[in-house]
């Protein structure tokens with residue numbers, strides 16, 4: 001079982017982050033083809049490729065590009081490089097190792113969508129990646145891949161870097177826009193969607209790093225080639241950050257539809273100390289965890305949804321049988337309590353309450369009723385919160401009770417025995 | 421009184437030129453002030469407000485939203501120790517305890533010589549190289565007790 005390296009083919013090449021090296025791998029080769037096409041043809045190509053957003057929601061990229069409000073200018077492109085979903089570290093790899101691939105992808109998107117200005121929103125901790133990107137942007141400007149009249153095409157486009165300052169919620173696209181405008185990073189009411197009223201109230205495309213990095217391949221090789229990989233509705237390749245209890249954690253680029261078993265046992269070397277698999281979280285901390293008997297689930301949007309979880313950002317967190325699930329769940333509940341922006345009540349109060357109950361149970365002070373109470377709180381946050389963070393906070397808690405109630409009971413029992 | 425250094429003064433127009441409106445420069449200027457002083461002092465927020473034509477109260481309300489701005493002086497090295505799930509699964513709690521013991525402080529505190537401040541941190545996108553910590557701008561990954569000792573001893 002091998003990887004399918006469409007984006008990361010040359011990622012281990014020394015100094016790939018430099019333009020001269022990137023060009024030796026065929027880098028920026030797509031631009032010549034690009035400028036021979038009409039912008040709307042490029043949108044059609046990306047639609048035909050089946051490429052879906054890699055930031056979490058899996059929305060078709062070409063379709064998103066086609067939704068921009070007609071005849072309203074200027075328009076903006078924002079690349080989401082906030083990468084803050086626990087378990088996820090694949091965008092950082094792309095940003096640090098192959099910044100020019102992202103620039104190339106952004107040029108294609110901007111050309112297709114008639115955009116002249118792009119921003120890359122880095123999470124505040126990505127200072128190093130942002131510095132590397134600034135150097136890469138300078139190199140690209142010097143070669144006229146960016147700037148005025150790019151390669152004589154008549155098309156103008158430039159990109160700027162912008163660093164956040166810590167706050168998970170800024171990865172949510174409308175919060176990201178507020179943050180980029182110099183405001184508190186709280187989500188906005190939708191609609192209007194960013195395609196209509198985004199950055200500075202102008203039509204805006206927001207895409208994840210990996211989504212944009214997949215675009216040059218589609219222009220170079222054609223959408224049919226890209227769509228020949230993967231499953232019926234999940235096309236192409238996906239970078240998966242594998243972490244937790246595996247022997248060889250790392251970022252693996254797989255063909256969509258590869259099974260979780262192949263990811264864990266073939267690519268990541270199996271479970272540490274040859275322990276047994278207990279659970280896995282397929283798409284980052286906010287996607288529901290699944291038990292070991294679902295290890296043959298194909299890693300694609302539809303199969304993971306059918307199994308009761310989500311592909312999310314593509315971060316496979318592997319947990320072995322030495323762990324009581326309540327411990328991991330408590331850690332995630334603490335994260336969501338910390339990261340709730342406080343704007344709406346179900347999420348602000350619900351995340352705090354869930355954490356309190358879990359903490360009590362973990363410390364051996366829980367009762368059966370409190371586990372039921374947790375389920376009840378989950379139901380009261382789901383679909384009642386202002387933005388998807390509320391639902392995200394429910395994911396780990398609800399799924400841990402659904403699949404591992406015995407772990408809760410083990411702690412409750414200990415409590416009962418201790419009290420006797 | 422707070423003033424941007426002359427090198428930083430020169431950077432301000434470059435930062436402003438990135439955006440069609442001045443308010444977008446708010447986070448970058450707060451970051452610039454913090455890099456200069458080690459924290460964001462109330463006077464710095466007044467000065468940034470003056471430059472961007474925003475009230476000091478507004479600057480404060482934005483700055484307080486973001487966890488990376490320190491409102492008080494910190495140690496020379498800020499250690500952010502990730503305790504989120506992938507790091508937890510790989511023993512981060514024990515290593516954090518080890519680090520605190522070695523520095524002889526509690527989590528959240530600064531050493532007496534003002535050299536180290538130690539904080540718990542959420543996921544920093546290095547999960548495949550867990551456990552990890554970030555010291556100022558540098559990521560330290562695949563940590564062990566020995567590795568931590570070596571890193572801390574090497575800093576002056």
Ligand SMILES: Cc1cc2nc3c(=O)[nH]c(=O)nc-3n(C[C@H](O)[C@H](O)[C@H](O)COP(=O)(O)O)c2cc1C
Pocket residue numbers: 052053054055056057058059080081082083084085168169170171172173174206207208209211212387388389392
């Ligand atoms: C709480 C929350 C956090 C998010 N964090 C990120 C993130 O760190 N990176 C990212 O690309 N998308 C993140 N998203 C998804 C974005 O809102 C948005 O859907 C995405 O950037 C769109 O790009 P894509 O279509 O290319 O995936 C987050 C969403 C939510 C609700």
Ligand code: SF4
Pocket residue numbers: 169187339340341342343344345347348385386387388389390
């Ligand atoms: S759901 Fe949570 S993060 Fe989202 S707006 Fe409400 S309080 Fe803020």
Ligand code: FES
Pocket residue numbers: 086087088502503504505506507508542543544545546547550552
């Ligand atoms: S969980 Fe520690 S870096 Fe992601």
